Amino acid sequence: MERLEVRELVYFTAVAEELHFGRAAARLGMTQPPLSRAIQQLERRLGVALLERGSRRVALTEAGAVLLRESRAVLDAASAAARRTRRAGRADPRLVLVIKPGGDGGLLPAILDAYQAEPGALPVELVCSFGEREILLREGRADAALLHRPRHDLTGLDTQDLMTETQLLVMPSSHRLAGRTRVCLDDLAGEPLPRWPGASEGGSHGPEVHDLGQLLHLIALGRMVAVLPSSIRDQLRADLVAVPVDDAEPTTLVLAWPEHATSPALAAFVRAAAAVAGKATGHGG
Amino acid sequence: MERLEVRELVYFTAVAEELHFGRAAARLGMTQPPLSRAIQQLERRLGVALLERGSRRVALTEAGAVLLRESRAVLDAASAAARRTRRAGRADPRLVLVIKPGGDGGLLPAILDAYQAEPGALPVELVCSFGEREILLREGRADAALLHRPRHDLTGLDTQDLMTETQLLVMPSSHRLAGRTRVCLDDLAGEPLPRWPGASEGGSHGPEVHDLGQLLHLIALGRMVAVLPSSIRDQLRADLVAVPVDDAEPTTLVLAWPEHATSPALAAFVRAAAAVAGKATGHGG
DNA sequence: GCCTTTCCATACCCGCACGGTATCGTCGCG
DNA sequence: CGCGACGATACCGTGCGGGTATGGAAAGGC
Numbered sequence: 001m002e003r004l005e006v007r008e009l010v011y012f013t014a015v016a017e018e019l020h021f022g023r024a025a026a027r028l029g030m031t032q033p034p035l036s037r038a039i040q041q042l043e044r045r046l047g048v049a050l051l052e053r054g055s056r057r058v059a060l061t062e063a064g065a066v067l068l069r070e071s072r073a074v075l076d077a078a079s080a081a082a083r084r085t086r087r088a089g090r091a092d093p094r095l096v097l098v099i100k101p102g103g104d105g106g107l108l109p110a111i112l113d114a115y116q117a118e119p120g121a122l123p124v125e126l127v128c129s130f131g132e133r134e135i136l137l138r139e140g141r142a143d144a145a146l147l148h149r150p151r152h153d154l155t156g157l158d159t160q161d162l163m164t165e166t167q168l169l170v171m172p173s174s175h176r177l178a179g180r181t182r183v184c185l186d187d188l189a190g191e192p193l194p195r196w197p198g199a200s201e202g203g204s205h206g207p208e209v210h211d212l213g214q215l216l217h218l219i220a221l222g223r224m225v226a227v228l229p230s231s232i233r234d235q236l237r238a239d240l241v242a243v244p245v246d247d248a249e250p251t252t253l254v255l256a257w258p259e260h261a262t263s264p265a266l267a268a269f270v271r272a273a274a275a276v277a278g279k280a281t282g283h284g285g
Numbered sequence: 286m287e288r289l290e291v292r293e294l295v296y297f298t299a300v301a302e303e304l305h306f307g308r309a310a311a312r313l314g315m316t317q318p319p320l321s322r323a324i325q326q327l328e329r330r331l332g333v334a335l336l337e338r339g340s341r342r343v344a345l346t347e348a349g350a351v352l353l354r355e356s357r358a359v360l361d362a363a364s365a366a367a368r369r370t371r372r373a374g375r376a377d378p379r380l381v382l383v384i385k386p387g388g389d390g391g392l393l394p395a396i397l398d399a400y401q402a403e404p405g406a407l408p409v410e411l412v413c414s415f416g417e418r419e420i421l422l423r424e425g426r427a428d429a430a431l432l433h434r435p436r437h438d439l440t441g442l443d444t445q446d447l448m449t450e451t452q453l454l455v456m457p458s459s460h461r462l463a464g465r466t467r468v469c470l471d472d473l474a475g476e477p478l479p480r481w482p483g484a485s486e487g488g489s490h491g492p493e494v495h496d497l498g499q500l501l502h503l504i505a506l507g508r509m510v511a512v513l514p515s516s517i518r519d520q521l522r523a524d525l526v527a528v529p530v531d532d533a534e535p536t537t538l539v540l541a542w543p544e545h546a547t548s549p550a551l552a553a554f555v556r557a558a559a560a561v562a563g564k565a566t567g568h569g570g
Numbered sequence: 571g572c573c574t575t576t577c578c579a580t581a582c583c584c585g586c587a588c589g590g591t592a593t594c595g596t597c598g599c600g
Numbered sequence: 601c602g603c604g605a606c607g608a609t610a611c612c613g614t615g616c617g618g619g620t621a622t623g624g625a626a627a628g629g630c
Binding site: 071079081088262 | 352
């Protein structure tokens with residue numbers, strides 16, 4: 001069984017994405033002929049046609065589509081491997097935790113305290129980031145992240161549930177729904193909801209939002225409303241109102257980390273977080 | 286950022302596993318000097334020490350241990366990519382489903398029928414295999430598998446629950462517990478339980494077992510007992526008895542497939558299986 | 571219908587890096 | 601102190617990855 005090389009996968013990915021040998025070669029910083037040969041050789045070694053070459057157009061075969069997807073997985077794994085190794089070799093070991101400002105459900109201080117009490121705890125570096133936080137984990141840029149299920153895609157990650165919250169509709173006090181004690185999702189038809197960077201799917205049609213202060217400001221200005229976990233209640237400005245959304249799926253705050261991670265520092269952090277979460281749900285409900 | 290090549294990862298994995306450059310080189314079918322240089326170059330490019338060389342012993346550094354784990358992931362992904370691509374390019378497209386004989390909970394015929402009724406259904410190739418069935422999925426040798434949660438490790442796989450079953454203790458009619466109407470796990474202390482190939486963890490201390498007929502035979506001979514999902518009741522020999530185990534965690538039969546799979550044939554199969562399972566729990570409970 | 575344009579494939583050449591052989595340096599042990 | 605084991609270094613050849621030049625086929629314009 002012939003080996004499959006990373007370089008070949010990079011080449012193939014470029015061609016498969018461009019569907020054009022010339023452009024792909026330019027993107028790779030090389031010329032077209034060696035690229036053509038590399039792809040041919042790849043096809044020969046796999047014994048499979050990956051591309052249909054019309055003289056004017058290039059298209060993926062079924063097998064080519066499969067290899068494109070698989071290649072991305074391999075390349076992601078490879079660059080994550082490099083990054084994680086480099087980070088593990090750094091002289092100043094740290095635990096990188098990525099959070100969304102305001103998205104910690106108020107548990108973070110207690111978790112950090114509990115972690116620092118663990119033996120062998122490392123300094124924790126907090127990275128604040130909005131959209132696409134799970135990507136930082138998959139890329140090997142961070143050790144752990146606070147995410148929300150089901151909002152985030154958790155495939156390929158291991159997780160520890162921390163706390164489940166109902167969701168609130170946050171709006172200016174002048175809003176037509178501000179007097180209600182509860183609303184349901186149908187009431188929100190036509191309301192401008194925030195668009196989170198990276199989540200370009202349907203439904204959200206308001207302006208794009210990058211930070212919690214900005215979001216609350218825009219809500220206060222009447223430009224939009226938002227459905228948020230109930231723990232943000234503590235952080236609301238005086239000019240905003242929040243009422244429960246009855247039929248919004250509850251959101252679970254989870255601690256997530258890359259599958260198969262073995263670092264004892266991470267294990268200690270997960271232990272600490274689980275302990276804090278257990279205590280919190282223990283009293284609080 | 287320098288590229289990380291598959292060849293280098295193969296080399297490093299060999300050295301990291303052997304902890305000996307000479308043996309690693311032999312295993313790779315090459316001589317020692319180029320191997321040493323390749324590892325040095327890898328360390329230089331990553332800017333990290335991977336191995337501690339004593340003159341008499343080689344040991345992994347912290348970063349080396351990380352890279353070993355990551356390398357295995359990358360290499361697994363790469364060979365899975367090759368296999369999946371080759372299979373996608375085959376002239377006779379088939380859907381490969383791996384099952385454990387007797388482990389289908391009786392749902393399989395209905396699922397296969399429902400799938401064949403789907404538009405564009407492919408011929409289904411059944412592969413029977415005992416231990417380590419999930420590995421066939423991860424290696425790209427199969428499209429889907431019937432597995433049991435929590436018995437199998439499902440990380441890295443997408444799943445569809447099919448049916449949840451309580452578990453039964455299966456034993457010869459002469460067994461000391463054969464007269465009981467129910468037992469609990471503590472009653473089984475000291476009983477020889479089957480060892481499944483690949484699951485070498487504690488608790489199971491009986492002979493290794495590779496197939497259901499063999500297992501039932503050994504039980505009938507009084508050599509062991511087993512805790513099995515209740516759907517095997519239909520397949521029991523007359524000389525065996527089965528009673529519920531009260532505190533054994535219920536087992537869920539799941540259909541599993543590699544994450545991010547996009548094949549329409551697989552999607553249709555999942556749909557068919559979900560429909561059958563929904564109907565089954567609909568009447569049966 | 572022919573010429574042009576636009577691609578990918580082929581032919582040929584070169585340099586480098588990968589792998590081999592020979593040897594050294596170093597540590598541990600008798 | 602000398603020998604053996606093992607990784608590192610030195611040096612060399614060759615195969616392969618990449619470059620330039622050119623061929624060849626198909627689509628489009630006049």
